[in-house]
Amino acid sequence: xxxxxxxxxxxxxxxxxxxxxxxxxxxxxxxxxxxxxxxxxxxxxxxxxxxxxxxxxxxxxxxxxxxxxxxxxxxxxxxxxxxxxxxxxxxxxxxxxxxxxxxxxxxxxxxxxxxxxxxxxxxxxxxxxxxxxxxxxxxxxxxxxxxxxxxxxxxxxxxxxxxxxxxxxxxxxxxxxxxxxxxxxxxxxxxxxxxxxxxxxxxxxxxxxxxxxxxxxxxxxxxxxxxxxxxxxxxxxxxxxxxxxxxxxxxxxxxxxxxxxxxxxxxxxxxxxxxxxxxxxxxxxxxxxxxxxxxxxxxxxxxxxxxxxxxxxxxxxxxxxxxxxxxxxxxxxxxxxxxxxxxxxxxxxxxxxxxxxxxxxxxxxxxxxxxxxxxxxxxxxxxxxxxxxxxxxxxxxxxxxxxxxxxxxxxxxxxxxxxxxxxxxxxxxxxxxxxxxxxxxxxxxxxxxxxxxxxxxxxxxxxxx
Amino acid sequence: xxxxxxxxxxxxxxxxxxxxxxxxxxxxxxxxxxxxxxxxxxxxxxxxxxxxxxxxxxxxxxxxxxxxxxxxxxxxxxxxxxxxxxxxxxxxxxxxxxxxxxxxxxxxxxxxxxxxxxxxxxxxxxxxxxxxxxxxxxxxxxxxxxxxxxxxxxxxxxxxxxxxxxxxxxxxxxxxxxxxxxxxxxxxxxxxxxxxxxxxxxxxxxxxxxxxxxxxxxxxxxxxxxxxxxxxxxxxxxxxxxxxxxxxxxxxxxxxxxxxxxxxxxxxxxxxxxxxxxxxxxxxxxxxxxxxxxxxxxxxxxxxxxxxxxxxxxxxxxxxxxxxxxxxxxxxxxxxxxxx
Numbered sequence: 001x002x003x004x005x006x007x008x009x010x011x012x013x014x015x016x017x018x019x020x021x022x023x024x025x026x027x028x029x030x031x032x033x034x035x036x037x038x039x040x041x042x043x044x045x046x047x048x049x050x051x052x053x054x055x056x057x058x059x060x061x062x063x064x065x066x067x068x069x070x071x072x073x074x075x076x077x078x079x080x081x082x083x084x085x086x087x088x089x090x091x092x093x094x095x096x097x098x099x100x101x102x103x104x105x106x107x108x109x110x111x112x113x114x115x116x117x118x119x120x121x122x123x124x125x126x127x128x129x130x131x132x133x134x135x136x137x138x139x140x141x142x143x144x145x146x147x148x149x150x151x152x153x154x155x156x157x158x159x160x161x162x163x164x165x166x167x168x169x170x171x172x173x174x175x176x177x178x179x180x181x182x183x184x185x186x187x188x189x190x191x192x193x194x195x196x197x198x199x200x201x202x203x204x205x206x207x208x209x210x211x212x213x214x215x216x217x218x219x220x221x222x223x224x225x226x227x228x229x230x231x232x233x234x235x236x237x238x239x240x241x242x243x244x245x246x247x248x249x250x251x252x253x254x255x256x257x258x259x260x261x262x263x264x265x266x267x268x269x270x271x272x273x274x275x276x277x278x279x280x281x282x283x284x285x286x287x288x289x290x291x292x293x294x295x296x297x298x299x300x301x302x303x304x305x306x307x308x309x310x311x312x313x314x315x316x317x318x319x320x321x322x323x324x325x326x327x328x329x330x331x332x333x334x335x336x337x338x339x340x341x342x343x344x345x346x347x348x349x350x351x352x353x354x355x356x357x358x359x360x361x362x363x364x365x366x367x368x369x370x371x372x373x374x375x376x377x378x379x380x381x382x383x384x385x386x387x388x389x390x391x392x393x394x395x396x397x398x399x400x401x402x403x404x405x406x407x408x409x410x411x412x413x414x415x416x417x418x419x420x421x422x423x424x425x426x427x428x429x430x431x432x433x434x435x436x437x438x439x440x441x442x443x444x445x446x447x448x449x450x451x452x453x454x455x456x457x458x459x460x461x462x463x464x465x
Numbered sequence: 466x467x468x469x470x471x472x473x474x475x476x477x478x479x480x481x482x483x484x485x486x487x488x489x490x491x492x493x494x495x496x497x498x499x500x501x502x503x504x505x506x507x508x509x510x511x512x513x514x515x516x517x518x519x520x521x522x523x524x525x526x527x528x529x530x531x532x533x534x535x536x537x538x539x540x541x542x543x544x545x546x547x548x549x550x551x552x553x554x555x556x557x558x559x560x561x562x563x564x565x566x567x568x569x570x571x572x573x574x575x576x577x578x579x580x581x582x583x584x585x586x587x588x589x590x591x592x593x594x595x596x597x598x599x600x601x602x603x604x605x606x607x608x609x610x611x612x613x614x615x616x617x618x619x620x621x622x623x624x625x626x627x628x629x630x631x632x633x634x635x636x637x638x639x640x641x642x643x644x645x646x647x648x649x650x651x652x653x654x655x656x657x658x659x660x661x662x663x664x665x666x667x668x669x670x671x672x673x674x675x676x677x678x679x680x681x682x683x684x685x686x687x688x689x690x691x692x693x694x695x696x697x698x699x700x701x702x703x704x705x706x707x708x709x710x711x712x713x714x715x716x717x718x719x720x721x722x723x724x725x726x727x728x729x730x731x732x733x734x735x736x737x738x739x740x741x742x743x744x745x746x747x748x749x750x751x752x753x754x755x756x757x758x759x760x761x762x763x764x765x766x767x768x769x770x771x772x773x774x775x776x777x778x779x780x781x782x783x784x785x786x787x788x789x790x791x792x793x794x795x796x797x798x799x800x801x802x803x804x805x
Contacts, residue, residue, distance in 0.1 A: 063569035066522065067562040073532055077547025078554055084547075085615075088540020089762045093770060096533035100777045103526040108788050111519030115804050119791050161763070166540075168763040408548035410617050419555045426559055430566060437573050 004407050006416035007079040010423065012389070014075065016382050017427050018068040021434075023381055025065045026140055026189060027196030027231070028058045029133030031223070033126075040126050046216055051129075053446040054200065054220070059114070060437045064430055065136075066107075071423070072143075073099075079416075083396055083406035090158055090169040091146055098142035106135030140192070141185050148181020150397050151388070152249040167400065180245050187238030190231050191384075194344060195377040197228035198370075201351060203442045205370035208361035216446050222355050228348030236341055239384075240295065247296045247304065250398060252314070253391035255307045256325045257334035258292055265303035267292035273331075318399070325393045333387040340380035347373045471767035472757040475538035476744070478774060480737040482534055486527035487598075487729050493521045495644015497564055497591030498637070501584050503648070503663065507577075508798040509656055510584055514568060515804060516651035519792050521568060523785055525561070537770050541615055541760035542744045549609060549617025549745075550601055553624055557597040564590030595640045596633040600624060603632020603678075606687050606736055608746035613753050615760075628681055635678045638671040639732075642709075643725050649718030653795045661716045668713045675706055675728075688739045690746065695738040702731035 001009070032055045039047035073095060077084050084091075112120060113128040120128075149157070157174035158167045169175065201224040204217040246254045254260075258270065269291030290300040307324055314323035351370065354360045392398055396406045441449065466474075496517050504510030517524075536543040547554060563586040571583030607628045610618045645664035649657060679699060682688055688695060709724035740746070745755040761767065796802075 059569065060573065063566055067565040070525075070529060070561055070565075071558050073529055074547060074554055074558060077532075077536065077543045078551050079548070081544035081548035081616075084536065084540055084544040088536055088543060089766050092533065092535075092537030092540055092543070092762065093766060096530065096537035096770060097773055099526060099530040099533040100773065100781065103529055104523060104781045104785065107522035107526050108520075108785050111523060112788055112791060115515070115519040116791055169766045169769070172765075172769045408544075408551070410548055411551055412620075415551050415620075418552060422555060422559060426562055430562070433566070433570055437570065441573070 001413070003411055003413055003416055004404055006413065006420060007407050007411070008403065010416065010420045011075060011079060012386075013420075014068065014071055014423055014427070015389075016385060017431075018065065018072055019385055020378060020382065021061055021065040021068070022136075022140070023188070023192040023195045023377070024061050024199060025058070025136050026192030027194065028054060028061070028199065029129070029136055030193065031196050031200065031227070032058050033129045033133045036126055036129055040122060046219065049216060049446040049450065050220060053216075053449040055129075056441050056449045057199070057203070057438060060434060060441065062110070062136075064434050067430075068427070079408055079411065080396075080406050081408040081410075083401065086166050086401055086406070087149070087397055088166075090149060090167055090175060093169065093172070094142045094146040094149075094175070098139050098146075102135045102139030102142060104135075106132050106139065109135065137189055137192075140188060144184045144188060145176060145178065145181045148178040148184055149175060151184075151392060152178065152180035152245070152398055153400060154178045167397075180242075180249055183238060183242045183245055187235060187242060187384075190234035190238055191377065191381055193227060193231035194235055195381065197224045197231055197348065198344070198374050198377050200224035201228060201348075201370045202374040205366050206442070207445060209366050211361070213446055214361065218355075218361070221351070225348055225352040225355055229345065229352055232341060232344040232348055236345060239338070239341065240298075243295045244297055250392065251305050252307070252310045252323060253325065253330070253388075254296060255305060255310055256327055256330040256391055257387060258304070259327050259331045260292070260304060260306045261308055263303060263306040263309050264292070266290045266301045267296065267304035269295065272335075321394065321402075323394060325391050330387055330391045333383040333390075337380045337383040337387060340376045340383070344373070344376050344380065347376070466768065466771070468764045468767075469758075471764060471771060472761045473742075474771060475534070475761065475767055476737070476741065476757045479531060479534050479538065480733065482527055482531035483737075484730055484733040486524070486531055487733055488726055489524035489527060490521075491595075491640045491726075491729055492643045492647035493517050493524050494591040494595040495640040495642065496648055497587045497644070498595070498641055499588075499644055499648065499660070499663065501581075501588050503656070503660055504584075506798075507580065508800055508803060510580070511572060511803050512652060512656065512796045512798045513648065514571070514587075515796050516648055518568065518804075520788060522565070523788065525565070534770075534774075538762055538767060539744060539755075539757070539760040540762060542755055545611065545615050545617060545745055545755055545760075546605075549611075549619070550604075550624065552621040553597050553601060557594055557601075560590040560593030560597065562590070563587075564594070592637060595637045599636025600629040600633035602636075602736060604629045605745060606632070606682065606740065607685070608687075608690075608748040608754075610749045611745060611747035611753050611755070612749060615753070615755055618749065628685065628687075631674070631678050631681060635671070635674040638667065638674050639706075639725070639729060642667040642671045642713075643722075643729065646709075646713070646718055646722040646725055649716070650722055651796055653797055656798060661713075661718070664713045664718075664721065668710050672706055672710065676703065679703060688735075690751075691739050691741045691743055693738050693741050695735045698731055698738060699735045702728050702735060705731065 032051050035047050035054065036051040038044070039051060076091075109128040109131040113125065113132060116128070117125055154174045154177070157169060157171050157178070159170050161168045200220050204221040204224060207213055207217045208221060243254065259273065260267065266289070268287040268289045271286040271288055273285040292304055293300050293302045296302060296304050311323050315321065347369070354363065360366065394402045394404065396403045496513060500510060500513050504513050532543070535546075567583040567586040567590065571580050571587070574580070601624070604624050604626075607626070610623060612618050642664060645660050645667055648660045649664060652660060688699070705724045706728040709721050709728065712721040712724065742757045743754045744757060744760055747753040762770075
C-alpha cells in the first residue's frame, strides 16, 4: 500500500474507534447528571444508586475516549502535515479552543467528581458532573465546527493567500456560524443521547428478566425508553435536514449515497438495488418514487443532480480528475445508517409502549430485543461517519484541497506500517479490557457499584503484614 | 496589536503552556514511574495513585493545549514537528495511552495479576512519555535536518543522537525527583519515609545528569544561536537544583518540591530563550529554520486566539488551582480512607 492509503486507513480506523466510545460519553454524562440532580432534590436513595451505577459504566467508557482522543489531535500534524500547513490558520483555532474550553473543564471536574464526594459540598459535587457533561459536549461541538469547515467551508470565513499558498481566516464568526456544522452538532449530540439510552435499555432489560433490583431498573428502563425515542427522532430530523444542506454544498455526496447516476426530476429513492451500482447493469431494484426529492429538498418534485453531470461540472471547475466517491461504500453505509436509525425509533417507541404494562419484564422479547438493539446505534453511528468522510472524497477540504495533497511527504511506508500495527494492537487490547469491565460492572448491578470493586476476593500484592 | 507583537506573545504563551505541562505532568510522570518500586502493598499503590488521581488528566490537558495552540498559532511549526518526530510521537502516544487507561482500570478488578500489570503499564507509560518528550526538546535545542520546504529530512535514528538521549534521560531523572518530592508532600507514615529515601538517591542522579547536559549544551554551543542570551537563567537552574539537595536530605519536602519545580521552570525558560526567535532550528541550513515569523498564523487568527486565550486561561487557572486546594490533604494507606 502507498503512504496515502496507509495514512487514510490509519486515520479512518483510529477515528472510528475513538468515536465508538465518545457518543456514549456525550450522552451518558447527561443521564448521570440528571440522576444525581434528582437525588439532590428528593434524597431518594434509588436515584443515588442510579447515578453511581450508571456513573461507573460512564467512567469505564470515558477513559477510552480520553486516551484515544490525544491521538486524534496529534494525527493532523503527524500524518497530514501538508493539510496542517494549508488550513492550520483556520482549522487550528477550533482545536485550540476545544482544549481551552472543554478539555480542561471535563478533566478537572471529573477528578473532583470521582475523588471529591466527601471533600466538597453536595452542590459542588453535583455541579461537577454537570460540568463534565457540558465539557465533553462542548468539545464535540468544537471538533464538529472544525469538521464542518472540511465538509463545507463557509465562503465568508477564509481567503486564499497567494504569497504563502495557504488558506487564512478572515471571519471567525463565519467559521463558528457554519450552518452545516451546526446540523452536524444537532445530529451528533442527539446520537450521543440515543446511544446512552440504548445502553441503559439493554443493561436494564438484562436485570429485569432476572428480577433483580426491579424498582431500580424499571425506572432506568423507562428513562431509557423515553429518551431513546426523543433522541432517535432528533437524530432522524437532524439527518433529514442535513440532506437538504448536502444538496446545496455537497451535491456529489448526495448523488453518491443514492448511486444516482443520471439527474432525475422528481428523483426516486432506491430501497434496494442489486447490480454493480454502476447504473449500467441494474439487475433488480425497488424504488420509491419521489422519495429522493423529499430527502433532498423536503418536497416531492425537485431535481436531484446525478453523478455524471456533477463529475462533468467538477472537471470544468477544478480540472481533470475523478471526483466520484467510492459508490459501494456511500450507498451501503447510508442504507445501514438510515435503516438502523429508523429501527431505533421504532424499537424505543415499542419499549415505551410496553412499559404501560406493569409486568413487562416477563415478556419474552425482553430477553433479547433490548440487548440486540444496543448494536444499532453503534453500527448506525460508524456507518454515518464512514459515509460523511468517504462521501467527501477526493477532497479533504471540500473543493479546496485534495486528500492526495494533504499527506505528510516525509513518512515512509515502514513508518506507517509500524504505527498502524501498533495502534491496532493497543486499541484492540483496550477494547478487550473495556468490554470485560463493562460487562462485569453491568452484570454486577447497583449494589456492587457502591463499593471499591465488584469482586469479592481480597487483593494481595506483595507481602502482607 | 502589531503582527510581530502577536507572534512574540504566542511564542511566550506556548512556552507558558509547555512550562505548565512540564511542571505539573512532571511530577505525575515521576509518581507513575515510582509506583511499582515504592508501593509494596495494594493499599500503598492505591494511595500513591490517589495522590495524582484527581489531577493527572487535567495536567495532561496542558500538553493537548500546547499542541492545539501550536497548531493554531504556528501551523508550520506544528506540521514540521509532529510529522518530523513521527515515530517518537507515536511511541509517546502509546505511553500516554497506557498510563491513562491504567489509572482508571487498575482497581476495577481484584485479580492481583490484573492490578500489577496495570501498575507496570503506568510506570512504563510514564517513563516512555518522559524520555521521549525530553529527547524531543533536546533535539529542538540541538537542531534537526530541515529542508527549504520546512520538511524534516531525517528519521527516528536522527533523533537518537547522544545529546537527544542525554536530554531524555535527564528529563526522566528530574521528573523522578520531582515526583518523589510531590509524594513526600502527599503521603504519610512509612510510605513517606520510603519516598524520602528514594529522593536522596534520585537527587544525586538528577544533579549529575543535569550538569552533564548543561556542559554538553555549553560545549556544543547550542546556547548561543538565537537572538537572546539566556545569561544567568541556566546558572540559576543549576543552583536551585543543587540547593534542593540540602532540603531533600533534611526531609523538608516543601522546599525541595519548590526548588525542583523552579529548576524545571528555569530549564524551560532557558530553552525557549536560547531558541528565540527560532522555533525549529535547521542543521541543514540555518536560513531554512522555522521562526516565529515564517511559521505563524495570520494576524487575524492570532488576534482572535489572543482574545480567547486571555479570557479563558485565567478562568482555567482558578478552577484547576481550586481542584488542587480540595485535595491538599495527605493520603493515608488505611483501606477505608482510600477511594478506588
